[in-house]
Every structure is written in structure tokens, then in C-alpha cells.
Amino acid sequence: MDDNNVFLSVNDLVVEYTSDKKIIYAVNGVSLKLEKGKTLGLVGETGAGKTTIAKSILRILPDPPAKIKSGQCIVGGEDMMQKTEKEMLDIRGNKISMIFQDPMTALNPIMTVGEQIAEVIKLHDKSLNKKQAFAKAMDALEMVGIKAERGGEFPFQFSGGMKQRVVIAMALASNPELLLADEPTTALDVTIQAQILSMIKELQQRQNTSMLLITHDLGVVAETCDDTAVIYAGEIVESGSKEDIFDHPAHPYTIGLFAALPKLNEETDRLNPIKGMTPDPSELPEGCKFHPRCEFAEKKCKCEQIPMVEVSPGHFCRCCRVNELER
Amino acid sequence: MVPVIEIKDLAKYFSVPAGKNLAVDGVSLKIERGKTMGVVGESGCGKSTLGRTIIRLYEPTSGQILLNGEDVSHAKGAQLKKARENMQIIFQDPYSSLNPRMTVEETVSEPLEISHKYKSKAEIMDKMRELFHRVGIDKRYRLAYPHEMDGGRRQRVGIARAIALNPEFVMCDEPVSALDVSVQAQVLNLLMDLQEQYQLTYMFVTHDLSVVKHISDHISVMYLGQLVETSPSKELFANPLHPYTKALLSAIPSIDIHRPMQRKILKGELTSAINPKPGCRFAPRCEFATESCSAPQGLQEVGTDHFVSCCRINEI
Numbered sequence: 047m048d049d050n051n052v053f054l055s056v057n058d059l060v061v062e063y064t065s066d067k068k069i070i071y072a073v074n075g076v077s078l079k080l081e082k083g084k085t086l087g088l089v090g091e092t093g094a095g096k097t098t099i100a101k102s103i104l105r106i107l108p109d110p111p112a113k114i115k116s117g118q119c120i121v122g123g124e125d126m127m128q129k130t131e132k133e134m135l136d137i138r139g140n141k142i143s144m145i146f147q148d149p150m151t152a153l154n155p156i157m158t159v160g161e162q163i164a165e166v167i168k169l170h171d172k173s174l175n176k177k178q179a180f181a182k183a184m185d186a187l188e189m190v191g192i193k194a195e196r197g198g199e200f201p202f203q204f205s206g207g208m209k210q211r212v213v214i215a216m217a218l219a220s221n222p223e224l225l226l227a228d229e230p231t232t233a234l235d236v237t238i239q240a241q242i243l244s245m246i247k248e249l250q251q252r253q254n255t256s257m258l259l260i261t262h263d264l265g266v267v268a269e270t271c272d273d274t275a276v277i278y279a280g281e282i283v284e285s286g287s288k289e290d291i292f293d294h295p296a297h298p299y300t301i302g303l304f305a306a307l308p309k310l311n312e313e314t315d316r317l318n319p320i321k322g323m324t325p326d327p328s329e330l331p332e333g334c335k336f337h338p339r340c341e342f343a344e345k346k347c348k349c350e351q352i353p354m355v356e357v358s359p360g361h362f363c364r365c366c367r368v369n370e371l372e373r
Numbered sequence: 374m375v376p377v378i379e380i381k382d383l384a385k386y387f388s389v390p391a392g393k394n395l396a397v398d399g400v401s402l403k404i405e406r407g408k409t410m411g412v413v414g415e416s417g418c419g420k421s422t423l424g425r426t427i428i429r430l431y432e433p434t435s436g437q438i439l440l441n442g443e444d445v446s447h448a449k450g451a452q453l454k455k456a457r458e459n460m461q462i463i464f465q466d467p468y469s470s471l472n473p474r475m476t477v478e479e480t481v482s483e484p485l486e487i488s489h490k491y492k493s494k495a496e497i498m499d500k501m502r503e504l505f506h507r508v509g510i511d512k513r514y515r516l517a518y519p520h521e522m523d524g525g526r527r528q529r530v531g532i533a534r535a536i537a538l539n540p541e542f543v544m545c546d547e548p549v550s551a552l553d554v555s556v557q558a559q560v561l562n563l564l565m566d567l568q569e570q571y572q573l574t575y576m577f578v579t580h581d582l583s584v585v586k587h588i589s590d591h592i593s594v595m596y597l598g599q600l601v602e603t604s605p606s607k608e609l610f611a612n613p614l615h616p617y618t619k620a621l622l623s624a625i626p627s628i629d630i631h632r633p634m635q636r637k638i639l640k641g642e643l644t645s646a647i648n649p650k651p652g653c654r655f656a657p658r659c660e661f662a663t664e665s666c667s668a669p670q671g672l673q674e675v676g677t678d679h680f681v682s683c684c685r686i687n688e689i
Contacts, residue, residue, distance in 0.1 A: 078552060090551040091554065091555065092524075092553050097515070186396055188480040206416075227505075235416055235620065236415075236417035236580065236582070236624040236626075237415065237620060237621060237624045237638075237639045238415075239626070240623075240624040240626075240636060240639075241638055241639070243626075244636075244638060261648050262553065262554065263626060264554075264624025264628045265625065265627055265628050268626060268627060268628045268629070268630045269626050269627070288630055289630065292628065292630045293630070302555065303554055303555065305559070306554050306555050306558035306559070307583065307585065307628065308556060308558075308584050308586065308587035310582070310583050310586060310610065310625065310627070310663065311629070314587070315564050316565065317558035317561055317562055317587070318558065319555055319556070319557075319558035319559040319562060320555035321559075323523050323525060323556065323575050324523075324553070324555075332413075
């Protein structure tokens, strides 16, 4: 990766939630890098901390219960953690936009979709009057493949796929430099997913937007991302180019994830699940967070702080046995 | 051999303010003992309604449901109760399908008590221990409430409840959609083990095509209340014929990064099955649609057990 071209860099981010006097260790020292105009796929299972990272970058985590303990989120050379709330208001939706997972709840049910998009546009360009903002909103709708005359309709008149298009139109209305897409197609059917993903990619290329794509679906990563980071229990366990992760997975968790997927082009009698469950984030295991489920775990996996090891240029893996294991 | 489940021209319509919603409209299929019929389609295509009508959670509008050759389409009273012991369901969301105020033990023992097959509390407890063992729930969870368990364990409880009365037919309504990949594989393996041990017959409703390919012997593809293609599972993936099946299969994101899919992106979206026009319901989104598609369609046999509903099948 070219360090000069890095647009987003998250350094050593730590986020905790407090609930009932318990501390939930959601994000434990995460570092990520995303180049200008590229797409980084962040893959992990429920509760791994994916959404918390995206919300930390935008500083929209509710505090309390969430607390960003330490770390930096540098976007285009500026650390978001140092910004005042007033400055953040200007950045959100302008320089950085987010697409949320569930289009059914992300829209205001009592405003027409046109008004909702115009509201965003007007907020970021105060020179526009209402009419001009609405005209721009209609352009944004056309951009995502919805006819402008439907701008006067309400969200309930739209299907799930179209609502997600509206959400995307809103996110891209002000040409953001960084797009945080949190499971943008999880709530949609496969044929609609294919439409939306190809549309996001096309718009992203046209505007040279950098994108952090959060998903649990390795297939979506394979089709849309340049680089991949795998997260488990609030830690990045493996990162590298898409080819590194898909062709030469190194961490036992990544290998396990691939093995657990039913394959379309292979005949298998039984799948190979990863045994056990993801750990309770308030009682994370010592050492490697994955060791209780790992078939290769040894004594040293249980007590050491496991560092990231570079297994090949640009391909990192958080496993102390990675060089001993045959891959 | 008499199939465990056979349905003939089954229909379930719902009245809605705008008219009639033809959620299931003239579906026929049969499932042999010990086999799995996968039903795939997009949300709103009627696949869950089909499953629920078969196990008589909905009263069918017309058509027949045969359970081991016996017509149960409009069974009532004792006959319905007996049929239901034999037809069970595993629900999609293990978070909302378990009663939050009942412990695992209460949830699983309830069907055992209602059936009156067991004479004493001790017998029920024995049976329950056996069920826990079969589905892999540790007995220390006996007195746990659903909120104390993760999704995978909850779904195991749902499965234990479904198989408690030794049904022959289990309708699995997206049983792994709410689970993470690593846990999903555990539950799929469990379902396949149970099927092997007890010769269970499954109908497996899902929108996940890689899951359905893995578990099914036979697959039916649904579009707006009707079957558009039904075929043995291998044949369907090797040789999909209906334009909708082709688009559906090509839309699956592949994890093979070196062989990108030749993708057919469908225009438009699934409309609704409310007051549909006669003819092929997929025609408005189909690139091959012509005038002949507005005539009523029917399934035609194109290979062994392989049926397609498309009038232009020989031309495209």
C-alpha cells in the first residue's frame, strides 16, 4: 500500500461500552488504512465491532454508554478525534457520509423523499434556496436510477431496494470523499443486491470516493473491495489485499470462515463449522481472542499479547503460530 | 411409494384493500420420505406462505394437501391435531419465536405434555433429556431463558421443540438466515444429521442459494406466488432454464475472486401479487418477453423431474 496515498487511517482505536457496571470491550486497538478512491472491506460476525468503528470515525456514538478511550481517526490528514462537535456537524454528510444497514428505518416516514434529500443538500450548501436544493435532490434521485417525478412520494410508497437507493442518493448528494457503507445490501434480496452494489461501485468510481464497506458476506467483499480486513472480537486479525485474504488466508479464524461457507461449486456432505461461539465482549479471553475456538491453540496463545505479523508484503496476520502452521 | 407431502394446485389468497393478493397461486409439488425440497425466491414471493399453508397454519383457499396420501387440506379437530403432530415448523428468527417468559425446559416440554403420549412427569423428563442430547444443548441450559442464550443455541431449542413429537415432515422457514456463518454451519450440519437418523422430510425455505444447494435434493424456484422452475438440485445449478432462475443464480456474490460471475442484472423489482395480470408474472422484468408471454403459462417437463414454466423455453 502506498502510504502517501492513504486517505483514511484509523490508529489504535479503543472503544468501550458501559452497561450495568459491566464494561464491554467492543473495539480493542484497531488500526486500518484506506487509500484514496479505493474500497476496504471490513468483514466480521455480529458483535465484532464493525459498526462501532464506522460510528467512531463519524463520532456519532452515544456517550454514554459508549466511550472512545483512545486512538486516532485521520481522514484526509485531519484527526476526527480532535474536532469540536461544531466542526463535526460540518464534516458529517459532507466530507464523510454513511449508508446505514436498514433502509426501512433510516428514512423519515413523514417527509417526502425529495424533501429529505434536499434537507441534506441545503444543510451543506447554505447559499442554495429551497427550490434550488430540491432541484439538486431530483438530480441525485436520477443518479441512483429513480425517476425525479417520484421525489414527491413518501418512503412507504417505495420498495426496500428503492429506499436503499434513496439512502445512497442522500449519502452521495454532497460528493463525500469518504463513504462508510454499513452492510448496505444485507436487508435486500440477491437480485436487488447485485443492482445496488454495481450502482455504488459506478458512482464511487465516478466521484473517486474512498469507501469503507462493512459486511459479514465474504462474497460481497470478493466482488467490490480492493483490500480486506477481518475483525474478530474487536481486533483486526488479518488484513491485506483481496488476493492475500482470499487466495492465501493465514489466520485460523479467516480459514475457518471460508471453510464454514457452503460452496456453490463444490460437493460436500457436511460443512466444517468453527466450534464454539464468539466470546462475550465483557469477558474476553486473555491472549489471542480466538484461542478457545482454535484447533491450533497452544500455551503461548493464551497468555501473550499477540502482535500483527507481516506474512508477505502488505499482508498482516495476528497469530503467533502463523509461521509454524502449514497453509 | 406415497410421498410424505404432496400438494396439488394449492392456492392461498389474502384479501387486501386493493383486491386479492395471490400469495400462493396454483403450486403443485411432492416431497419423498427422507428428502429435502428447497424453496427459493425473493422476499414477498410467497415461499413462507406456501410452507405455512402446507402445515395448516393458514387455511388453503383451494387445492389439496396430502400427508402420507391422506387429504388434510381442510382437516379439523382430532384429524388436524394428529396431522399437526406429524408436521412441524422451525422458524426463521430464534429471537422472536421462543416465548421469552418460558425456560428452555418449559418450551420443549410443552408439546410433550399437550400430546398426552407420556404418562408421567418422569417420562417427559427422560424424553426431554434425549431431545437435548439429540440437538446438542448442554443440560445446564435446562432452566435458562431465551435471552440468556445466543442465536445458535436458541435455534437448537427451536429445533428440539419441532422434533419433540417425532414428526415426519418439518418445514424449515429460513432457519439459518439470522445466524452468523460459523454458527450457521453448525445448525445446518445438525439438521442434516437429524434427517439421516430419523428419516425426516424437510421443506427448506430460504433466499440463500448456496445454503439451499448444500442441503436440498430438489429445488423449486418461486416468483410471485407461482413455481417457475423445479428440478433436482444439481441439475438446477448446472442447467438453469427459466430466465428468472438464471438471473437469480448469477446474482449470488461469489467468493471466487478469479472467476467473476457473468452477471445478469435484472431491471426493476419484484412487484406484488395483488391482482396480477394473466400470463407470465416475470415478463415485465424479462429480457426475452414477447407478446406470447401474456398468455397463461404452465409447467412443462424438460428433463427428468425438471419442469419449467416459460413459453419461450425452446427459443431462448
